[in-house]
Amino acid sequence: MASAATEAAANTAAQEQANGNGEQKTRHSEVGHKSLLKSDELYQYILDTSVYPREPESMKELREVTAKHPWNLMTTSADEGQFLNMLIKLIGAKKTMEIGVYTGYSLLATALALPEDGTILAMDINRENYELGLPSIEKAGVAHKIDFREGPALPLLDDLVADEKNHGTFDFVFVDADKDNYLNYHERLLKLVKPGGLIGYDNTLWNGSVVLPDDAPMRKYIRYYRDFVLVLNKALAADQRVEICQLPVGDGVTLCRVK
Amino acid sequence: MSMAGATTWPAPPAVRRWTRMRADAGGVRSGGPPAARARRLLFDGRRSGWVAESPAAWRGRVLVHGAHKGVSSARGTAPAMAANGDEVKSIHSNESSKTLLKSEELYEYMLNTMVYSREHERLRELRLISEQHSRGFMSSPPDEAQLLSMLLKLTGARNTIEVGVFTGCSVLVTALAIPDDGRVVAIDVSREYFDLGLPVIEKAGVAHKVDFREGPALPILDELLSDEGNEGKFDFAFVDADKENYGGYHEQLLRLVRVGGVLAYDNTLWGGSVALPEDAPLKESDREMRAVLRAFNAKIAADRRVEAVQLPVADGITLCRRVV
Numbered sequence: 001m002a003s004a005a006t007e008a009a010a011n012t013a014a015q016e017q018a019n020g021n022g023e024q025k026t027r028h029s030e031v032g033h034k035s036l037l038k039s040d041e042l043y044q045y046i047l048d049t050s051v052y053p054r055e056p057e058s059m060k061e062l063r064e065v066t067a068k069h070p071w072n073l074m075t076t077s078a079d080e081g082q083f084l085n086m087l088i089k090l091i092g093a094k095k096t097m098e099i100g101v102y103t104g105y106s107l108l109a110t111a112l113a114l115p116e117d118g119t120i121l122a123m124d125i126n127r128e129n130y131e132l133g134l135p136s137i138e139k140a141g142v143a144h145k146i147d148f149r150e151g152p153a154l155p156l157l158d159d160l161v162a163d164e165k166n167h168g169t170f171d172f173v174f175v176d177a178d179k180d181n182y183l184n185y186h187e188r189l190l191k192l193v194k195p196g197g198l199i200g201y202d203n204t205l206w207n208g209s210v211v212l213p214d215d216a217p218m219r220k221y222i223r224y225y226r227d228f229v230l231v232l233n234k235a236l237a238a239d240q241r242v243e244i245c246q247l248p249v250g251d252g253v254t255l256c257r258v259k
Numbered sequence: 260m261s262m263a264g265a266t267t268w269p270a271p272p273a274v275r276r277w278t279r280m281r282a283d284a285g286g287v288r289s290g291g292p293p294a295a296r297a298r299r300l301l302f303d304g305r306r307s308g309w310v311a312e313s314p315a316a317w318r319g320r321v322l323v324h325g326a327h328k329g330v331s332s333a334r335g336t337a338p339a340m341a342a343n344g345d346e347v348k349s350i351h352s353n354e355s356s357k358t359l360l361k362s363e364e365l366y367e368y369m370l371n372t373m374v375y376s377r378e379h380e381r382l383r384e385l386r387l388i389s390e391q392h393s394r395g396f397m398s399s400p401p402d403e404a405q406l407l408s409m410l411l412k413l414t415g416a417r418n419t420i421e422v423g424v425f426t427g428c429s430v431l432v433t434a435l436a437i438p439d440d441g442r443v444v445a446i447d448v449s450r451e452y453f454d455l456g457l458p459v460i461e462k463a464g465v466a467h468k469v470d471f472r473e474g475p476a477l478p479i480l481d482e483l484l485s486d487e488g489n490e491g492k493f494d495f496a497f498v499d500a501d502k503e504n505y506g507g508y509h510e511q512l513l514r515l516v517r518v519g520g521v522l523a524y525d526n527t528l529w530g531g532s533v534a535l536p537e538d539a540p541l542k543e544s545d546r547e548m549r550a551v552l553r554a555f556n557a558k559i560a561a562d563r564r565v566e567a568v569q570l571p572v573a574d575g576i577t578l579c580r581r582v583v
Contacts, residue, residue, distance in 0.1 A: 037571050038361050038531055045534035049556050050569040050577075083568050086580060090521065091413050198413060211364040233372050245409040246373040246402075248360055248571055254373070255409055 035077075036205055036248045043079075051078050058140035059108055062133045066103045069132065074102045076176065076202070080250030081109035084174065084200070087255075088113035091198055093171035098122045099153045099185060100177030100202075104133030110174065111142035120146050123153045124177075153177060157188040168194040176202035179225040182232050190241055193258045199242070204233055205252025339540050347540045350530035350548075351574075353396050359531050359571045374401050381463035382431055385456050389426040392455070397425045399499065399525075403573040404432040407497065407523075410578075411436035414521060416494035420483075421445045422476045422508055423500030423525075427456030433497070434465035443469055444483070444493075446476045447500075476500060480511040491517040499525035502551045506558060513564055518581050522565065527552055528575025 035043035055063075055078060066075045076084075084106055088096070094115060101107050101124035110120055124130055127150040137143045149156055160166045170193045175185055182201055189199050206229040209222050218226070233254070236244055242256040339347035349355065358366035378386075378401055389398040399407070407429060411419070417440070419433055424447035433443045447453060450473045460466045472479050483489045496512045498505060505524055512522050527533075532541060532549045533556065541549065556577070559567050565579040 036361055036365065037359055039534060042359065042528065042531045042534040042571070046528075046569050046571065050560050050567060053560055054566070079568070083570070086566060086568050086578065087413075089519075089566075089580060090410070196412075205365065205369075208361055208365050211362065211368045237373050237376055243409060243412065244373060244377060245405050246369055247406065248365075248369070257409060257412060 035250075036208055036252065046079060051082050054082070056112060056140070058136045059105065059112070061139070062103065062105055062108055062136040065132055065136065066105060069103065069129070071102070071129070076102075076106040076109070077250045080202075080253065081105055083247075083249050083253075085109045085113040087198070087200070088172060091172065093198075094118045095169060095171050096120045097170055097173040097189075097192075099173065099175045100124060101130050101148070102126075102133075102176075103129050104137055106174055106176060107146065108133065108137050108140060108142070110172075111137065111145045112140060114142075114145055118145050122146055122148045123156055124148075124150065125152055126150070154181065154184060154188075157185065157192070161188050161191050167191050168197075170194065170197060172198050172200075174200045174202070179203065179206075179228040179232065182228070183235055186236075186239075190258060195258055197258050199256040199258065201232070201236070201254045201256065203251045204229060204236075204246060204254040205248060207251060339542050341540045347542055349542050350532055350545045351396050353393070355396065355530070357400060357573075359528060359573075359575065369402060374405055377405065379432075379435055379463070381459050382428065382435070384462075385426060385428050385431055385459040388455060388459070389428060392426065392452070394425070394452075399429040399432070400573050403525075403576065404428060406570075406572055406576070408432050408436045410521065410523075411495060414494060416521070417441040418493045419443045419495040419497070420480075420493050420512065420515060422480075422496070422498045423447060424453050424471070425456075425499075426452045427460060429497055429499065430469055430471075431456065431460050431463060431465070433495075434460060434468045435463060437468060439468075441468055444472060445469055446472045446474070446479050448475055449473065477504060477507055477511070480508065480515065484511060484514055490514055491520075493517065493520060495521045495523070497523045497525070502526065502548055502555065505551075505555045509559070509562075513581060516581055518583065520581050522579040522581065524555070524559075524577040524579070526574040527556055527569060527577045528571065530574060533575075 034040045037043045052060075059078075059081060063075075063078060066072050088110055093113075094117065096110060096114065096119065098107055098110065098120055101122050104122075107120060107122055107130075111118075114120070122130075127148065130148060134143065137146065168191075170189075173189050173193055175182060175189075177185070186199070193199055206226055207222060209216075209218055209226050210230055210233070212218065233246070236242065236254055236256060239256075240259075242258055244254060244256050246252060246254045341347050356363065360366045360369075375383075382401070382404060386398065386401060389395050392398075410416075411433060416437055419437065419441070421430055421433065421443055424430055424445045427445070430443055430445045430453075434441075437443065445453070450471060453471055457466065460469060491514070493512075493516045496516050498508050498512070500508070509522065509524075516522055529545070529549050529552050532539075532545060533553050535541070535549075556569065559565065559577055559579060564583050565581055567577055567579040570576045570578060
């Protein structure tokens with residue numbers, strides 16, 4: 001999530017969760033369920049059977065570094081990282097973009113999947129977090145594929161759109177950032193992504209809160225962004241410029257294939 | 260019997276029983292005695308082993324897997340009971356939960372918000388026909404259909420294989436997704452259910468892409484393999500059939516599907532039972548199926564010829580990408 005508001009929210013969430021021992025339990029999905037699935041055990045089964053045994057060493061290292069960070073609720077989960085890695089390979093993506101990096105778990109998953117001459121234009125308002133993960137990315141030998149830009153994404157996207165040479169040049173974009181800007185990103189990405197290309201929007205089931213009644217108890221940042229997520233889902237469903245598929249991987253990822 | 264941590268399983272007794280029974284029955288569609296008995300056995304190619312076609316008429320039925328109610332009592336054992344004294348239900352039936360998600364509401368939200376409004380008219384028609392069927396729970400649910408369509412288009416798949424067809428929901432979604440000169444070889448032991456779906460597939464204008472083969476899949480896949488031109492010819496395979504044979508299908512499909520192509524296996528989380536503790540109440544048939552699937556999942560995880568992800572869509576779909 002790449003905005004000052006979401007970082008502040010993450011910070012507040014971190015404070016909310018700190019217990020008397022000073023330990024931080026700040027995962028986005030920490031309250032009750034670890035995932036969108038019917039039991040923690042089922043999620044753990046998937047992780048233990050299919051994800052962790054195949055997780056590259058560099059990703060494991062990055063994940064462990066991130067787990068110590070107070071805002072780790074923002075990170076991509078291991079099952080989602082694995083899925084992104086597979087998607088990139090399945091579509092043969094070469095030129096990609098990532099909006100919202102945090103410490104770089106999904107960025108690394110993407111970089112490992114891309115060919116040697118693949119590229120990722122990566123944006124985040126906070127370079128400091130990215131620098132936590134960068135050593136793992138360098139160790140994996142894929143840092144040269146990443147062009148990291150610090151700052152808000154919209155101005156950079158507008159710059160790209162302003163030059164027609166950039167239109168329809170991206171194969172894949174992963175958006176894991178400030179939910180109140182997803183639809184703004186969407187309009188620009190539809191110009192920048194090639195026909196048949198893929199956009200993935202993260203957190204579109206928002207910890208399952210999309211089906212909670214308005215007066216249900218909710219963490220502050222969940223409540224704050226929930227309306228944006230509900231509007232986003234409806235808008236994507238109605239957008240005939242893309243084909244869609246929402247998957248209960250991680251916190252819900254919606255794939256949009258540009259027609 | 261503790262199964263935790265083992266990576267290979269002996270065939271459950273049920274499978275051996277089928278083999279004897281199958282030998283006795285001489286296969287489903289062969290003529291001559293005991294043909295009369297054989298015809299009353301329907302090999303449920305999608306989910307179970309041998310299933311009695313008309314339970315009332317078939318005495319001495321041996322339903323081994325599958326979601327036929329009362330299976331335990333038919334075999335003379337007491338039905339599995341939950342702690343509160345209720346009889347344990349089958350994991351798959353027309354009344355069972357359709358989702359692995361934490362609530363039915365969340366699943367309904369996904370369907371209502373993101374799926375139904377995008378569902379092709381003919382897919383919806385076939386879905387509604389299938390839902391009326393007594394075995395309607397075997398159909399590919401609409402969110403799974405949407406994922407299949409997305410994957411087929413993303414990968415530009417042209418030639419595909421489907422093992423296990425039922426009424427043809429996934430065949431239809433495949434035929435709609437692949438190009439006009441694409442082909443789906445669709446295999447099922449019985450065309451009885453496929454014949455329910457064929458008119459809808461024809462109405463959709465894509466029946467010319469469908470090459471339906473009736474019979475058990477192992478010999479048909481062997482037949483495909485006997486033609487050298489078929490090695491690595493296929494882009495995508497979807498398997499939604501008898502779980503005990505998933506391992507066998509995997510070996511054959513790894514030759515038929517090209518390097519970089521997709522092999523997708525359905526029902527690999529079996530209602531989430533793969534994660535339940537050993538003493539959790541389960542119908543015997545589900546217990547056996549769980550063992551089969553745990554073994555298959557472990558096999559795939561260790562198979563370096565593929566990269567795989569296990570998606571909690573529908574009843575669990577394992578997506579494999581062939582790498583060597």
